Amino acid sequence: MKTLIEPFKIKTVEEIPITTIGQREKLLKEAFYNPFYLKSQFITIDMLTDSGTTAMSSKQWAGLIDGDESYAGSKSYYKFEKAVKDITGFKYIIPAHQGRAAERILFTLLGGKGKIIPNNTHFDTTRGNIEYTKAEAVDFVTEIGKQADKVADFKGNMDVDALEKFIKKVGAKNIPVCMMTVTNNTGGGQPVSMQNIRETKAVLKKYGIPLFLDCCRFAENAYFIKLREKGYANKTVKQIAQEMFSYADGCTMSAKKDGLSNTGGFIGTNDRKLAEKAKELLIITEGFITYGGLARRDLEALAIGFQEVLNEDYLQYRVGQVKMFGDLLMKYGVPILVPTGGHAVYLDAKRFARHILPEQYPGHSIALEVYRVGGIRSCEIGSVMFGRKDENGKHIAPNMELVRFAVPRRVYTKSHIEYTAEAIAEVYDNRKKLKGVKIVWEPPFLRHFTAKFEYIK
Numbered sequence: 001m002k003t004l005i006e007p008f009k010i011k012t013v014e015e016i017p018i019t020t021i022g023q024r025e026k027l028l029k030e031a032f033y034n035p036f037y038l039k040s041q042f043i044t045i046d047m048l049t050d051s052g053t054t055a056m057s058s059k060q061w062a063g064l065i066d067g068d069e070s071y072a073g074s075k076s077y078y079k080f081e082k083a084v085k086d087i088t089g090f091k092y093i094i095p096a097h098q099g100r101a102a103e104r105i106l107f108t109l110l111g112g113k114g115k116i117i118p119n120n121t122h123f124d125t126t127r128g129n130i131e132y133t134k135a136e137a138v139d140f141v142t143e144i145g146k147q148a149d150k151v152a153d154f155k156g157n158m159d160v161d162a163l164e165k166f167i168k169k170v171g172a173k174n175i176p177v178c179m180m181t182v183t184n185n186t187g188g189g190q191p192v193s194m195q196n197i198r199e200t201k202a203v204l205k206k207y208g209i210p211l212f213l214d215c216c217r218f219a220e221n222a223y224f225i226k227l228r229e230k231g232y233a234n235k236t237v238k239q240i241a242q243e244m245f246s247y248a249d250g251c252t253m254s255a256k257k258d259g260l261s262n263t264g265g266f267i268g269t270n271d272r273k274l275a276e277k278a279k280e281l282l283i284i285t286e287g288f289i290t291y292g293g294l295a296r297r298d299l300e301a302l303a304i305g306f307q308e309v310l311n312e313d314y315l316q317y318r319v320g321q322v323k324m325f326g327d328l329l330m331k332y333g334v335p336i337l338v339p340t341g342g343h344a345v346y347l348d349a350k351r352f353a354r355h356i357l358p359e360q361y362p363g364h365s366i367a368l369e370v371y372r373v374g375g376i377r378s379c380e381i382g383s384v385m386f387g388r389k390d391e392n393g394k395h396i397a398p399n400m401e402l403v404r405f406a407v408p409r410r411v412y413t414k415s416h417i418e419y420t421a422e423a424i425a426e427v428y429d430n431r432k433k434l435k436g437v438k439i440v441w442e443p444p445f446l447r448h449f450t451a452k453f454e455y456i457k
């Protein structure tokens, strides 16, 4: 059979709001032209993020009732720990309420002034948490990973040679850890190959630098390895994931992604001393070591989610739905980052809105217009999120200007995807009318969440 079906049926439905263009124009203005300020009650299709927006399975909902809310030593914690250890193999698992809490703990311990932390591409919160400690975050994704219009199997790969040159230049003692983000969210949800993980580890080993995976989407990454890398077609996704983790010394995870749940995260490590210090911080700021700021029922749902996410019928549907979305857009002629990644479709705003300069935020302008036209929320990943200014106040743009349409897991149907593609195509057909925007207020860190905008007249 050629038709790709959702490998589930629907048991509970949630109404979605339908609004008019007139209402949405007003709402955008009230939201300071920043989609993060829009209220979800006015959003028809929400593709702002795939984080914590998963539809849980009937088994997970049943698990919530069964959750053991004991403060210490909860049964649900041990189920969670077992599920995570089974996949990652790490000796110490430290739960946290979400990914950035795990990041904050890790970088509070390893970061600080003078320290430098490489990655293929740092995610916004990872970069934010590193920079908050006054350490520096640097990216080493391969050249092809920076080119939205070039097709390759593993565009999330680390440029291992560049990484090694850099280590030699700055000295290994200033690099407390090297991260690797699988899949590479900021770079288009692109996978990293097993070979690249292995080669990165080999270089780091020479210099005594530990490798940590930012493993939010480890199952999607493992599935791409199965599809695309020689020697993996006959392995299970679980075996592939286990091999990925076997090269790492630790990880941070936002379980709001491939944990198939609405909240959660953790640190995994084999380093006893690091684990002890992390647990200390955890107790001060997140909660006791057997819940880390989570309701225990959430740990129960996660334990089930970690099993469901490795189901290959699920992953085929997951990656297939994102590809179908991308294929539809390409049929409409819309420029997107190719190939489609695991969790989202990214519009290539540089080619979409050629007349808008990076410092006038073309991706943000597109995101606003797609909401105006279709009530669909997306997220700019470009100069708003990662742009900076040099000493002379000149704008330094990131490699790519993207608009991410993240697909929540198991939430939207094929017709929702078709509707979204149609709205994007309509904006593309009228792209000459898109106007640049300017920031009228911004906070010092992670400005995209709360900055306020206006259209440039």
Ligand SMILES: *Cc1c(COP(=O)(O)O)cnc(C)c1O
Binding pocket: 051, 098, 099, 100, 101, 123, 125, 126, 181, 185, 214, 216, 253, 254, 255, 256, 257, 264, 265
């Ligand atoms: C979501 C995400 C994080 C942060 O996790 P939160 O749960 O949102 O705090 C870190 N890294 C990557 C790659 C992510 O996608």
